[in-house]
Amino acid sequence: MTKAMTISELELQIKALRQEFAADDGLPAGELSVKYLGKNGLFNQLAAVIGQLESTDRPEAGRLLNQLKAELEAAISKRLQEEEQQTEWVDLTIPGIRPPTGHLHPITQAISEITRIFERIGFTRVRYPEVDWDWYVFEALNMPQNHPARDEWETFFVDTPPHPERGRMVLTTHTSNGQVREMERLGQPPIRMINIGRTYRRQQDATHTQVFHQFEGLVVDKGINIQHLKGTIDYFAREFYGPEAKSRIRPFHFKFTEPSFEVDFSCHICHGTGYLEGQVDAETGGTHKCRFCKSGWHEVGGAGMVHPNVLKAGGIDPDEYTGFAFGWGVERTYSLKEGLNLDDIRLLYGTDLRFLEQF
Ligand code: PHE
Numbered sequence: 001m002t003k004a005m006t007i008s009e010l011e012l013q014i015k016a017l018r019q020e021f022a023a024d025d026g027l028p029a030g031e032l033s034v035k036y037l038g039k040n041g042l043f044n045q046l047a048a049v050i051g052q053l054e055s056t057d058r059p060e061a062g063r064l065l066n067q068l069k070a071e072l073e074a075a076i077s078k079r080l081q082e083e084e085q086q087t088e089w090v091d092l093t094i095p096g097i098r099p100p101t102g103h104l105h106p107i108t109q110a111i112s113e114i115t116r117i118f119e120r121i122g123f124t125r126v127r128y129p130e131v132d133w134d135w136y137v138f139e140a141l142n143m144p145q146n147h148p149a150r151d152e153w154e155t156f157f158v159d160t161p162p163h164p165e166r167g168r169m170v171l172t173t174h175t176s177n178g179q180v181r182e183m184e185r186l187g188q189p190p191i192r193m194i195n196i197g198r199t200y201r202r203q204q205d206a207t208h209t210q211v212f213h214q215f216e217g218l219v220v221d222k223g224i225n226i227q228h229l230k231g232t233i234d235y236f237a238r239e240f241y242g243p244e245a246k247s248r249i250r251p252f253h254f255k256f257t258e259p260s261f262e263v264d265f266s267c268h269i270c271h272g273t274g275y276l277e278g279q280v281d282a283e284t285g286g287t288h289k290c291r292f293c294k295s296g297w298h299e300v301g302g303a304g305m306v307h308p309n310v311l312k313a314g315g316i317d318p319d320e321y322t323g324f325a326f327g328w329g330v331e332r333t334y335s336l337k338e339g340l341n342l343d344d345i346r347l348l349y350g351t352d353l354r355f356l357e358q359f
Contacts, residue, residue: 029080134167136177140313141256154202171200175216183314213330220323229324257304267293301328
């Protein structure tokens with residue numbers, strides 16, 4: 001037999017329940033209702049003890065329990081009413097929270113900017129295969145099989161059977177493969193092409209990546225000469241780097257251009273002087289050297305007058321037409337832009353948003 005319970009013990013338990021209810025002040029009405037008045041709630045658990053009371057005590061116990069239940073019900077329904085009245089205040093004039101949006105990758109931005117600059121002077125943007133035959137990448141560009149000039153392009157070869165006339169398949173080492181392809185596409189001058197694409201070389205360090213981008217200009221028409229080349233390069237420098245920017249060409253050698261040049265742009269930090277203006281070295285009294293460029297100029301790539309053999313390979317008569325071409329790295333050209341002193345070009349291809357979001 002369970003030990004009989006007295007009224008005063010019941011009263012103690014009722015008191016304890018009231019205290020617990022008071023401590024649950026912060027709970028919402030729904031939760032209170034389940035906890036106290038639910039089927040297995042605290043009230044029913046307590047009311048079950050009525051069987052343990054002497055039969056003479058039961059009427060009094062019933063009265064006490066009924067009172068407790070009425071109290072709990074009243075308190076919970078009051079809470080429910082309060083909750084229903086609490087309508088949230090909304091200020092419709094507060095600006096919304098803008099969801100984070102991405103933007104184009106800096107290289108994609110550079111490619112569209114370069115495209116727009118050349119389109120303004122009548123160039124057409126084209127794209128050619130980035131996996132192409134040896135013929136377009138080397139041979140048609142006046143670099144016969146086994147010519148040592150090919151060594152400059154650290155080439156990835158694709159392990160497939162060679163084409164009977166066009167030779168092996170390679171990952172394009174430069175966008176110059178577009179030159180003869182564009183001549184074939186148009187059949188005859190005038191040609192004003194800007195070919196931008198991915199290029200591949202066996203190289204990897206802080207200033208070189210195995211995959212990078214180049215943009216290649218090609219102009220072929222009657223009477224095209226070096227002045228047109230220099231004027232185009234100057235125009236690009238001003239448009240891309242700002243009105244102060246200058247370009248210079250230095251003699252160089254490429255098998256597919258004659259004469260050939262390397263192209264430099266003036267350093268935007270020291271304006272081509274190699275020294276920082278107004279900054280005098282306290283110890284020597286001399287002027288500080290520009291650490292960005294060292295000599296005032298940055299080399300960006302190659303250029304030249306299209307070699308007659310290349311025109312011939314593209315089916316164009318070199319006695320009638322002449323042309324110029326240039327090819328530069330997009331990453332290199334872009335990273336020289338004001339404020340972009342990138343000491344590791346690989347950052348551009350990382351996934352670190354803290355870096356990429358700055359552009
Ligand atoms: N294709 C050359 C390179 O990748 C650059 C170049 C293009 C030079 C066009 C002359 C004319 O280095």
